[in-house]
Amino acid sequence: MLDYDDLLLYWAQMVAEPALGEEIGGLFDHVLVDEYQDTNLLQASILLAMKPDGRGLTVVGDDAQSIYAFRGATVRNILDFPAAFEPPAQVVTLEQNYRSTRPILAAANVIALARRALHQEPWSECASRPSVRAWCRSRTTPTRPPSSSTPCWRGARRGSGLKQQAVLFRASAHSAPRDGAHPAQHLLQVKFGGLKFLEAAHVKDVLAVLRWAENPRTASRVFRAIQLLAGVGPKTGAGRVLDNVCAAPEGCALLAEQPVPDAARAGWQEFAALVERLAERPQWPADFELACRWYEAQMPRLYDDFAVRVLDVQQLARIAATSPSRQRFLTELTLDPPSATSGEAGMPLLDEDYLILSTMHSAKGQEWNAVSVLNVVDGCIPSDVATRNSAEVEEGAACCTWR
Incomplete structure (x- = not known):
């Protein structure tokens, strides 16, 4: 029984024997490797053992696209490849570049500043007037540039299709201030990338309350729902309440009597009444409306970007209204959930025009006539979690520029 890593380890040990390495390498006239910048040291050792003289060995890659060091890849494989043979490999x-214009290439070629890189000079025959602009706003409104300088807003006013334009960001969370806050409020927006719908914390919160009412002994749901209240944490009441509720035959009937901290007592009484109401007299979709009304009152305390997250709760309400019962709703939502959080949930109709919001990762291979990039600042591009040393800074910049 061998997993993927085992296959590589056994393969490397086998070809490390010179006779076996020569025999196995001789089975192939040509060995072609794609995305060589994403290989690790073990994979490189296999290649060199099979083709020690480099004859018939070709690797394709781009050191500026090395973004998988966290998986063990090393850019040194492609940087050191030519000198690994005598004579050196041809580069x-x-x-x-057949897709971008000269100004865009000049702006995006920041990776050329990397100290350890193969020298490349991307160029294009596609000339255009300067088409790269920058703007700054206050920290509280980073994604609302003036309408006169926003490509997507300017294009919309001129009548060009919004689908030919995009707003890109490094991480899905960077788009939060823009979701529902575009200068033209009537413009439809579709967001690609980010969390799947059921993975979003606020969606899990609402469903935890409903699933608790549906089945009082679902321990994980009970534990999550209890901690939504102010003053109740995993060590200040949640564990004891969980044990009592899951053990008691009455289930939700004794919630009001549970031992919670005094600071949480008032909020707990309201919450206990809600859960008991949902469990004893199920009325759908009125149950969902009650749960949402209570949860939306908690959201400003739980999340800084609660206004954006409310959109997902509203989307969940629209789905709930189409189900005949709570049980059917919870079952079908698990089997066939919406594909993404608020930006993409509730896709516009095919004949409607809409502005595209996308993470840089999800934008790979796409083309638009105009693109706005959010948060091109230190700490965001590259991420501040990838700036511990110069190598990580270069990798973070590569992740953002090559797409």
Whole structure:
């Protein structure tokens, strides 16, 4: 029984024997490797053992696209490849860009500043007037540039299709201030990338309350729902309440009597009444409306970007209204959930025009006539979690520029 890592380890040990390495390498006239910048040291050792003289060995890759060091990949594999053979391997650079214009290439080629990189000069025959602009706003409104300088807003006023434009960001959370806050409030927006719908914390919160009412002995749901109250944490009441509720035959009937901290007592009484009401007299979709009304009152305390998260709760309400019962709703939501959080949940109709919001990762391979990039500042691009040393800074910049 071998997993993927075992296959590599056994393969490497096998070809490390010179006779076996020569025999196995001789089975192949040509060995071609794609995305070589994403290989690790073990994979490189396999190649060199099979083709120690480099004859028939070709690797394709881009050191500026090395973004998987966290998985064990090392950019040194492709940087050191030419010198691994005698004579050195021939390097063929593919520098012409057929899709972008010169100003965009000049702005995006920040990775050229990397100290340890193969020298490349991307160029294009597509000339255009300067088309890269920058703007700054206050920290509280980072994603609301003036309408006169926003490509998507300016294009919308001129009548060009919104689908030909996009707003990109490094991480899905960076789009939160823009969701529902575009200068033209009537413009439809569709968001790609980010969390799946059922993975969002606020969606899990609402469903935890409903699933507790549906089945009082679902321990994980009970534990999550209890901690939504102010003053109740995993060590200040939640564990004891969980044990009592799951053990008691009455289930939700004794919630009001549970031992919670004094500071949480008032909020607990309201919450206990809600859960007992949902468990004893199920009325759908009125149950969902009650749960949402209570939860939305908690959201400003739980989340800084609660106004954006409310959109998902509203989307969940629209789904609930189509189900005949709470049980059917919870079952079907698990089997066939919406694909993404608020930006993409509730996709516009195919004949409607809408502005595209997307993470840089999800934007790979796409093309638009105009693109706005959010939060091009230190700490966001590259992420401040990837700036511990110069190598990580270069990798973080590569992750944002090559797409």
